Amino acid sequence: MKVSQLGEFGLIEYLKNRFYLEEVGDDTACVKVGDSLLLLTCDTLLEGRHFLDSYPMSAVGWKGVSACVSDLIANGGKPLYLLVTLLLPDVELKKVDELYEGITRACEFYGVKLVGGNVVKSERLGIDFFGVGLTERFVGRGGAKVGDGIFVSGTLGDSLAGLELILMEKRHYEDFELRLIERHLRPTARIDYIAHISKYANASMDISDGLSSDIQHMAKRSGLRFSIQKEKLPLSRELLEYAKRHGKDPYSYALRGGEDYQLLFTHPPSRINPFLDMTQIGTVEEGEGVFLDGAPLEAQGFDHFKS
Numbered sequence: 001m002k003v004s005q006l007g008e009f010g011l012i013e014y015l016k017n018r019f020y021l022e023e024v025g026d027d028t029a030c031v032k033v034g035d036s037l038l039l040l041t042c043d044t045l046l047e048g049r050h051f052l053d054s055y056p057m058s059a060v061g062w063k064g065v066s067a068c069v070s071d072l073i074a075n076g077g078k079p080l081y082l083l084v085t086l087l088l089p090d091v092e093l094k095k096v097d098e099l100y101e102g103i104t105r106a107c108e109f110y111g112v113k114l115v116g117g118n119v120v121k122s123e124r125l126g127i128d129f130f131g132v133g134l135t136e137r138f139v140g141r142g143g144a145k146v147g148d149g150i151f152v153s154g155t156l157g158d159s160l161a162g163l164e165l166i167l168m169e170k171r172h173y174e175d176f177e178l179r180l181i182e183r184h185l186r187p188t189a190r191i192d193y194i195a196h197i198s199k200y201a202n203a204s205m206d207i208s209d210g211l212s213s214d215i216q217h218m219a220k221r222s223g224l225r226f227s228i229q230k231e232k233l234p235l236s237r238e239l240l241e242y243a244k245r246h247g248k249d250p251y252s253y254a255l256r257g258g259e260d261y262q263l264l265f266t267h268p269p270s271r272i273n274p275f276l277d278m279t280q281i282g283t284v285e286e287g288e289g290v291f292l293d294g295a296p297l298e299a300q301g302f303d304h305f306k307s
């Protein structure tokens with residue numbers, strides 16, 4: 001049997017069951033060391049898969065750190081340390097320099113210390129980020145409660161529109177298009193949500209593969225039914241403009257598009273914080289599965305062995 005028959009998440013489920021990996025299933029692994037709760041997570045960016053050779057290397061560095069930090073925040077953690085493994089072809093030193101400019105700038109922004117890594121010669125450029133954080137209260141995917149509101153931070157679907165615009169290789173981009181491209185190239189992990197998530201969320205994860213896919217993991221792990229409404233999905237003005245110009249459905253971008261690195265979390269609706277850009281998109285109910293406007297929602301996001 002080939003792994004593509006299982007798909008990315010079927011493979012993880014298979015490994016988890018076959019080798020009794022009980023801890024697997026949240027954005028970070030939470031381990032207790034002394035009295036502290038350490039959070040551990042890794043993320044890889046691979047040329048051709050996550051970025052193209054034409055991308056600014058500083059953006060690739062920024063994005064990798066952001067993806068890693070985003071998982072730590074999702075579980076209510078404060079990001080602290082980072083290790084970086086380079087899978088490196090024999091490129092010009094300038095390229096590595098640019099990559100590290102992005103990495104170190106992101107570390108400074110998120111208050112993370114780069115403390116080590118590894119270098120391996122490779123046919124294709126890849127960068128692996130290993131992040132360490134600390135939390136007072138771990139918030140995983142499985143803690144949603146009946147009656148919780150389902151919330152997302154920011155807007156969804158912008159990164160996918162940005163990627164499509166990059167692939168169009170236009171000679172001139174309008175301002176709104178450049179803003180979408182920027183969201184694809186340099187997403188910002190939501191460090192402004194750390195206190196809110198760690199204090200109030202019952203369940204939390206980041207949206208890296210696309211809402212329609214990621215929310216399935218949370219519903220499954222929580223063992224409850226997640227009901228969401230399409231018209232509640234937060235869309236940016238830029239995405240609406242993009243969809244209008246290209247005759248596309250903007251909601252499809254919000255449901256399928258990954259790499260926005262926004263947060264998906266649940267807590268009682270009364271805990272809404274008007275100082276954060278959070279939107280309630282639905283409610284946690286008795287039962288199982290994910291429903292959009294009453295109909296079962298299919299996972300349409302990114303899967304490494306299907307996309």
Ligand SMILES: Nc1ncnc2c1ncn2[C@@H]1O[C@H](COP(=O)(O)OP(=O)(O)OP(=O)(O)O)[C@@H](O)[C@H]1O
Nearest residue numbers: 012015024025026027028042043067071206208209
């Ligand atoms: N090769 C593997 N071996 C063991 N556990 C794995 C492996 N790959 C993934 N996992 C675990 O499976 C779970 C789901 O992984 P998934 O990639 O969906 O989430 P994620 O780590 O939050 O992704 P992202 O970093 O893109 O947000 C996580 O707990 C992850 O640690």
Ligand SMILES: Cc1ncc(C[n+]2csc(CCOP(=O)(O)O)c2C)c(N)n1
Nearest residue numbers: 048049050051052163208209258259302
């Ligand atoms: C050139 C190019 N083609 C496609 C994509 C889209 N993409 C790649 S990986 C991923 C999910 C998150 O990754 P992971 O699950 O590894 O964390 C998405 C949405 C891209 N960024 N660049």
Ligand SMILES: [Mg+2]
Nearest residue numbers: 027071206208
């Ligand atoms: Mg994640």
